[in-house]
Every structure is written in structure tokens, then in C-alpha cells.
Amino acid sequence: MPIRIPDALPAAEVLRRENIFVMHESRAIHQDIRPMEVVLLNLMPKKIDTENQILRLLANTPLQVNVKLLRIDARESHNTPNSHLERFYRDFDDIKDQNFDGLIVTGAPLGLVPFEEVHYWDEIRTVIDWSRTHVTSTLFLCWAAQAALNHLYGLPKKTLGQKLSGVYEHRTLCQDNPLVRGFDDYFLAPLSRYADFDRDAIASQTDLQILADHPQAGVYLAASEDLRQIFVTGHPEYDADTLAQEYQRDSKAGINPALPCNYFPGDDPAQEPRARWRSHANLLYSNWLNYCVYQITPYDLAAMEPKTTQAKLAG
Structure with missing residues (x-):
């Protein structure tokens, strides 16, 4: 949250130059505060697990956040009870005429499937377009970022020969960007994907700023200049044992997966893994809620303006 200081205090200008948010008394007196309205589009098979993971991170803020759960795949789920979906989830038609402060779109186990063959590809593209006019800031995770x-x-994804899985030490770039404020120079985050995008293509063919990367794993975090679109190519929300569950699932399926990198103690899958990325995950989400949503969103959501940054579409 911002600090509140007298308008004329010399520290105000110093802190502003350092990109630290300061609220002058004159603004604080007239400030209106309301709950943030956030939509979670959950594409993961184990929806309840993913809800718990992401809601835990959204709760780590002094802001009040109202969350609506959204689905776009009407097929029967094999991993989530239908009663749960019917009770707690909404369809896109139910919310498409409303504006929201934030949208989170999760990953999905679709890394080896061509985009045009994804069952709900048209629906996901509709939601992405809708977010540009109805959402202040959108957080795309893993497959959703792809x-x-x-x-x-118009960037084609690069399918990897082997699943990129493990806990990677990423380098923080552009530390004056509010989304990475407070990040260490290097931080750990889990990755679990079959696809990648060329770093040079992101740098040259988009309007995005690359905020964190890894020499082998590539871009981890990127954002539009106006912070209205955030791309995270990993899973900061994962629990300590999520990668282990995926590894065991793939092993039982006969996929013969590689051992997740830098994950099991001593590279021994019989050992219990430890979460070493929680501080980064909490900071990423709190920065997103504060600087990309709360500080930008209008008090009256009906006054929301379309996203001004233009995507550099290929062709």
C-alpha cells in the first residue's frame, strides 16, 4: 500500500524519482476505496487445487478482492466434481457485459496441442480480446501466456523435445518496473511446459518489456508498457508437491519424463520437495494487485478505457 505524507515534504519528490508510490494528503482526503473485482478463468484440470493456490496469493494483500470463477469449456470434467462447477463457476456469457479490475487466466495441459486444435481456442481468443476493453490488467499464466x-x-510457439520442468533461478531485469519492485536480483520459480517463445521475437515483434529471464529457460516475465497485460511463462502459484505430482502422473502414463530440474533434494524423487519460491510468488501477486490493478483501475468501472498499447500483429 502507498505511504501517506504531507504534500510539501521533500521526501515526496525523492521517493517519486525512485518509483516508490506516495499518496499526498490532499489525495488521501478525497480517496474513495472499494473492493477489487477479479475474474479467475481456470483452465487447469484440477480446478479446486488451482483455486486454492491462486486464491492464497490473492489473499496476501490488505486490499479487499472479490473473485469470480469462470469457465469456458462446457465438457464434463474428469478431475473436478460437476456439482462444484455448477455451484461456483460462471460462463462467459454471464459476465461479458461487465468490467473488472483484474483477470487471471491459468495454464492448461495443452503444450503439445496446436492452438487451432484446442477445443476452446475460439473461446479463449474471445476472452483475450474482451479483456482489452473490459479489464484493467490481465495476468496470463504458462499456457495462457503462450x-x-x-x-x-502472431508469435508461433516453439514446441520443445522434452518437457521443461523444474525450479529455475531467473534473473530480474528492469528493476525500476513496479511489477518487479522488491524482487531479488535472482529468484526461483517453477516451470512446467512443453513450449517456448523465442526471446528475440518477443523483444523485436511485440511492445512488451522483458522483466525476468533464464539463460536456458528463456523469458519468464514480460509486461506491456501500460501494465495492462502481464505474461508469466511459469507457475509461481504451485504448491511444493505439484511438480512431483505431475512427474508421477507422467511416469505412470509411460511418458518417461525427465526429472524436474533443481527440485527434489539430491535429485531423489523419493525425497519430499520443498517450496523455495513462495516469497517471489506472493510479491509478484501483491505487486500486480497494487501497481497494475489498484493504482490504475478507475473507481467507477463503467469509466474503464480500452487498452491503448497496440499489439504488433504479424503479417
């Missing part, structure tokens, strides 16, 4: 990079910028 889908948005393809739809908005």
Missing part, C-alpha cells in the same frame, strides 16, 4: 502471445502478436 496463447495470448500467439493471438495478440
Whole structure:
């Protein structure tokens, strides 16, 4: 949250130059505060697990956040009870005429499937387009980041020969960007994907700023200049044992997966893994809620303006 200081205090200008948010008394007196309205489009098979993971991070803020759960795949789920979906989830038609402060689109186990063969590809593209006019800031996670990079910028994904899985030490770039404020120079984050995008293509063919990367794993975090579209190619929300569950699932399926990198103690899958990325995950979400949503969103959501940054579509 911002600090509140007298308008004329010399520290105000110093802190402003350092990109630290300061609220002058004159603004604080007239400030209106309301709950943030956030939509979670959950594409993961184990929806309840993903809800718990992401809601835990959204709760780590002094802001009041109202969350609506959204689905776009009407097929029967094999991993989530239908009673749960019917009770707690909404369809896109139910919310498409409303504006929201934030939208989170999760990953999905679709890394090896061509975009045009994804069952709900048309629906996900509709939501991405809708977010540009109805949402202040959108957080795209893993496969959703791949889908948005393809739809908005025409970038083809690069399918990997082996699943990129593990806990990678990423380098923080552009530390004056509010989304990475407080990040260490290097931080750990889980990755679990079959696809990648070329770093040079993101740098040259989009309007995005690359905020964190890894020499082998590539871009981890990127954002539009206006912070209205955020792309995270990993899973900061994962629990300590999520990668282990995926590894065991793939092993039982006969996929013969590689051992997740830098994850099991001593590279021994019989050992219990430890979460070493929680501080980064909490900081990423709190920065997103504060600087990309709360500080930007209008008090009256009906006054929301369309996204001004233009995607550099290929062709």
C-alpha cells in the first residue's frame, strides 16, 4: 500500500524519482476505496487445487478482492466434481457485459496441442480480446501466456523435445518496473511446459518489456508498457508437491519424463520437495494487485478505457 505524507515534504519528490508510490494528503482526503473485482478463468484440470493456490496469493494483500470463477469449456470434467462447477463457476456469457479490475487466466495441459486444435481456442481468443476493453490488467499464466502471445502478436510457439520442468533461478531485469519492485536480483520459480517463445521475437515483434529471464529457460516475465497485460511463462502459484505430482502422473502414463530440474533434494524423487519460491510468488501477486490493478483501475468501472498499447500483429 502507498505511504501517506504531507504534500510539501521533500521526501515526496525523492521517493517519486525512485518509483516508490506516495499518496499526498490532499489525495488521501478525497480517496474513495472499494473492493477489487477479479475474474479467475481456470483452465487447469484440477480446478479446486488451482483455486486454492491462486486464491492464497490473492489473499496476501490488505486490499479487499472479490473473485469470480469462470469457465469456458462446457465438457464434463474428469478431475473436478460437476456439482462444484455448477455451484461456483460462471460462463462467459454471464459476465461479458461487465468490467473488472483484474483477470487471471491459468495454464492448461495443452503444450503439445496446436492452438487451432484446442477445443476452446475460439473461446479463449474471445476472452483475450474482451479483456482489452473490459479489464484493467490481465495476468496470463504458462499456457495462457503462450496463447495470448500467439493471438495478440502472431508469435508461433516453439514446441520443445522434452518437457521443461523444474525450479529455475531467473534473473530480474528492469528493476525500476513496479511489477518487479522488491524482487531479488535472482529468484526461483517453477516451470512446467512443453513450449517456448523465442526471446528475440518477443523483444523485436511485440511492445512488451522483458522483466525476468533464464539463460536456458528463456523469458519468464514480460509486461506491456501500460501494465495492462502481464505474461508469466511459469507457475509461481504451485504448491511444493505439484511438480512431483505431475512427474508421477507422467511416469505412470509411460511418458518417461525427465526429472524436474533443481527440485527434489539430491535429485531423489523419493525425497519430499520443498517450496523455495513462495516469497517471489506472493510479491509478484501483491505487486500486480497494487501497481497494475489498484493504482490504475478507475473507481467507477463503467469509466474503464480500452487498452491503448497496440499489439504488433504479424503479417
